[in-house]
Amino acid sequence: MISTGTEQAQTRSSGTIAYNLAAIAVMISLIAVGGAYLIDRAVRADGIVGPELSDVDPISQTIGGRELSIPANWYRHGEQLKPGFAAQADIIVRLGLSEGAAPVPVEVTLLPRTRARASSGLLDAVYLHQFEDGTIGGVPGLVGKRLISRDGYAGESVWYDALSPDPFVAKCLDPISDTTVARCVRTVQLPSGLAAIYTFDATALPFWRQFDTAMANWLERAGAL
Numbered sequence: 001m002i003s004t005g006t007e008q009a010q011t012r013s014s015g016t017i018a019y020n021l022a023a024i025a026v027m028i029s030l031i032a033v034g035g036a037y038l039i040d041r042a043v044r045a046d047g048i049v050g051p052e053l054s055d056v057d058p059i060s061q062t063i064g065g066r067e068l069s070i071p072a073n074w075y076r077h078g079e080q081l082k083p084g085f086a087a088q089a090d091i092i093v094r095l096g097l098s099e100g101a102a103p104v105p106v107e108v109t110l111l112p113r114t115r116a117r118a119s120s121g122l123l124d125a126v127y128l129h130q131f132e133d134g135t136i137g138g139v140p141g142l143v144g145k146r147l148i149s150r151d152g153y154a155g156e157s158v159w160y161d162a163l164s165p166d167p168f169v170a171k172c173l174d175p176i177s178d179t180t181v182a183r184c185v186r187t188v189q190l191p192s193g194l195a196a197i198y199t200f201d202a203t204a205l206p207f208w209r210q211f212d213t214a215m216a217n218w219l220e221r222a223g224a225l
Helices: 004-045 119-125 202-222
Strands: 058-063 066-071 089-095 104-112 143-146 156-160 169-173 183-189 194-201
Touching: 058 104, 066 089, 066 202, 089 202, 104 202, 119 169, 119 183, 169 202, 183 202, 194 202
Parallel strands: none
Antiparallel strands: 058 066, 089 104, 104 194, 143 156, 156 169, 169 183, 183 194
């Protein structure tokens, strides 16, 4: 007859094995997703044109109760190219923010608004309490403030419109090398019941007034507005 202590040891051992197997499964999934992402990006770099507002071949998906129709050429991850219910859609668009300039690529994640908090709401609730003294210049119409280098905010700054009741707010991360540029993230709540997370180069910040107008064309095309 197995003693109680032995039974407990075996239970702990089984739990550890199950946990390790689950961790391995998660790692494999992440590697697969990362690999698919790199392949998708490589294919785009090899000459696939897009995305364009005129793209066809839409994929019908339902996210957060909202039915979307997104052209296949907009998706960033190949594994999302299937109709039906989805947790989110990761796409890329190209915004014409300045006449005569090249369109700006913006990565967009569409998901239920309950899963993402708007950047404008985080301004007073979170960022305001993390600001360093002084401001950063360089973007007309926006106030730039660096975040205190703690709690994971090292190398980050926030840019916002101080005059609007529903301000434009973007959090940006310093470049990781001399050959890259700062990257910014902005989350907005859409009237459709979805949220949109935008990721873009900081070089687009000077055109912040045109951002939402240009983005609306793509969101309407996808059925997200």
